[in-house]
Amino acid sequence: TPRSAQLVDALRTRVVVADGAMGTMIQAQDPSLADYENLEGCNEILNVSRPDIIRSVHEAYLSVGVDAIETNTFGANWSNLADYGIDDRITELAEAGARLAREAADAHATPDRPRFVLGSMGPGTKLPSLGHTTYSHLKGTFAQQAVGLVRGGADAVLVETSQDLLQAKAAVNGAREAMRETGLHVPVFVSVTVETTGTMLMGSEIGAALTALQALDVDAIGLNCATGPDLMSEHLRHLSRHSSAPVTCMPNAGLPVLGPDGASYPLSPTELAAAHTQFAREFGLGLVGGCCGTTPEHLGAVVDAVGGQSITVRDPKPENGVASLYSHVDFQQDASFLAIGERTNANGSKAFREAMLAGDWDECVAIARAQTRDGAHLLDVCVDYVGRDGVADAREVVSRLASASTLPLVIDSTEPAVIRAGLELLGGRGVVNSVNFEDGEGEGSRFARVMPLVQEHGAAVVALTIDEEGQARTTETKLAIASRLVDTLTGEWGMKREDIIVDCLTFPIATGQEETRRDGIETIEAIRALVAKYPGVHTTLGVSNVSFGLNPAARTVLNSVFLHECVKAGLDSAIVHAAKILPLNQIPDDQRRAAHDLVWDKREY
Ligand code: HCS
Known part of the structure; x- marks a missing residue:
């Protein structure tokens, strides 16, 4: 819609102020069991049972001058509604929530000042990286939610409070499926939650999150929930330096303090406004707001402090690489080339194949870990083996390596179904090996x-x-x-x-x-x-093929020398057994010369 385009444009030019909490605002109004239709705590049912409560929250935020409000649909997803036995109402409750926000926003909009609606999509309670559910189930049910959001008039979808990158991916791709289905296209923003430990719940560092999410081409990336602004600043700095998408920030009103009447949030409106003023200046934020514990007073102070202010221009340097669930790995290494471990390959490694055939998954993981110790930067994972159910093997192996390995995975298969099964288990950003014509x-x-x-x-x-x-x-x-x-x-x-x-391609030369x-x-x-x-x-190469047919000691020499020559020509990664690649100065002169001869077809030595 034109309003979606205006929103995307606004995020790159001025500081857009979003609203604050919804959940804690509802709690503060203390709805009765009847309001919840006996589904106590199911905030999304209020979209139909007590729309006046939700309207009053939207109204309170719009009255203090925010540019954007979030729909009351954080839990309008499969896992949350299934807990209440109403997961057949995902689309209905999402759409009702979006309509309430749309009406409230439109009532405050003027021709020169639109008010935007962000369709909230929370993570739910079942995380795919923990094996609670699957990527494809989540994607399908998040699509149902997003259909409701875009039909109800959301200007963007905000995948928020993301704790598991695989869940966030399912939400992003579910939202996109919904847009294809309805023909209603809106931007997708993703906001991750970094705990006080400094990582997301699943252990992802902010660099891994940015690499995985930026690769999905999302329209904004940011942080929300878990902590107050103070603990967010280092992560925001990373996003500010490296994200080409606008950066967003919606902190809690500090860390909750548990008292006899439940949690209370210590950060004052002035403190939130001060934090956003500094962040907007220092990190060039495109959108600021609040999460749990923040109130219209908080956001009123933020509007006064930064509302409408021009954005601080950033000069982001996107990182170029891939990521495990935990960390970013840059394509550019200090090492002369990026080493892709070749041993987790049912065709190339007898040990791995035997472990796989025996269903000894612990051994498969151990082989992966050994390569990490040997200095691999990425792991190539290939389960293709004649007569096996590749999809089933991929699920066993990749689900384990996705969380047990700190290295990003290369999903190596000739079968599209195996590649799909592998990718659907990766929270980080993987590599597909391979395509050809x-x-x-x-x-x-x-x-x-x-x-x-x-x-x-x-x-x-x-x-x-x-x-x-x-x-x-x-x-x-x-x-x-x-x-x-x-x-x-x-x-x-x-x-x-x-x-x-x-x-x-490498062919045997000996x-x-x-x-x-x-x-x-x-x-x-x-x-x-x-x-x-x-x-x-x-560029990459499966280097070991070059020495096929030689004895193991000779293979090590030829592989190392050939790789060295390729790197000199510009090769920047190689699929190798990292422990068996020798620095040239560790190879006896005569052997090195002989290998060099073989590579360059000289036959002098
Ligand atoms: N938008 C949601 C986020 C909860 S973490 C809310 O309730 O404010």
Whole structure:
């Protein structure tokens, strides 16, 4: 709607003041059991049973001059309403809540001053990263909520109080599904809750949250709830420095103090206004407001302090990388290349395959952990194995690694269903390995089936230089297919170069066969040409393949030397057994020279 566009524009130009708490305001009015239709504590039922209570809260905030109000729909979701046995009323209660807010906002709007409605979507009580429910169930039920919100007139959807990034992803993608279904498109804002421990409930650092959410292309990112403003400032600083989306902040009125009559919140209106004044100046916030314990008096003070003020211009430097559920991992490492651990692979590692076939999931996790100790930055996870149910295996392995591994995961499969199952377990930002043009890019091709998954989850993607003619062997064909991949991914699929990782393919060069002698050179030269042609695009290689056929000691030498030459040509990541890559100075001279010869097809040594 035009109003949604105005809101997005406002967030980038002036400080938009949103309202404060809804839940604690309702509690303060102390509705009776009858008001709740005997569903005590179910605030969303009040949208239909006691709309006057909800209207009065909206009215109180609008009267002190806020620009935006939030709908009373925080718990109009599956898990909360299911607790009351009314999860068949998600859309109805969300829509009723949005209508109440819309009417109140419109009553205060003037032609030159719109009042916005933010459709609140809380996390519910069941978190997918804890295995309480699944991403796809949440996505479907969040879609029902968002249908109500956009039909009822929300100008944006605000996914708030997010404690689990996987839940937030389900809400964002559920909201988008609702928009496709209704044809009503509004921006999506996400606000995460960082506990006093300094991370989200699931342990995510703010950097991981930003990387995972920014990849979903959300329209604003911020913080709300859990603490007062004081404990938010370091996290806001991170968002301010690195988020290209506007930054929002809705703190509690301090940390609740538990007394005989329940929780009370210590922060005064003047203190909240002072905090927002400083944050707006220092961090360039686009939207400020309040969460639990804040009242119309608080927001009145905030309106007086910063309302309508022009935004402090930021110059954010987006971080370029991926994330586990816990931390961001940058594509640019101090190390010479990003090491993607190759051992959690049912095809490449006998130990992993045997553990998987035996259902020894603890051992699978142990293999992953060992790679972390060996210095991997990411883990490649491949469960593909003939005759197995790949989706079931992916669920077992990835669900464990998603929370047990501190490293981001690379979901490695040829099967779209396996890739989907893996991605739907990742709260962080993963990588999909891989797409290629083996069966083209038209409808029904693997490429066309995998890419919507990459998009939905905001994953990075490994693209292999394989087309309808097969695997590229020469520099020229590798570069040609890589170019087609990059152009298609950045063009039709709207990906950023930084999110594409091209694999120019490695072939065994020490099998003694004449026609393989130049394979190493072709790969190295393709990498060199590719990084020159497409700055920003990343490259990777499954390095170990180069030494296929040699004994283990020789493989270590050849892998290390080949990798070194590739890195010199511009390779910035490699799928390797990190413990078995040697620095060149640890390889005896004669062996190093022999390997160098083999790579460059010289045969001098
Ligand atoms: N918008 C919600 C957030 C709760 S954490 C409320 O009740 O104010």
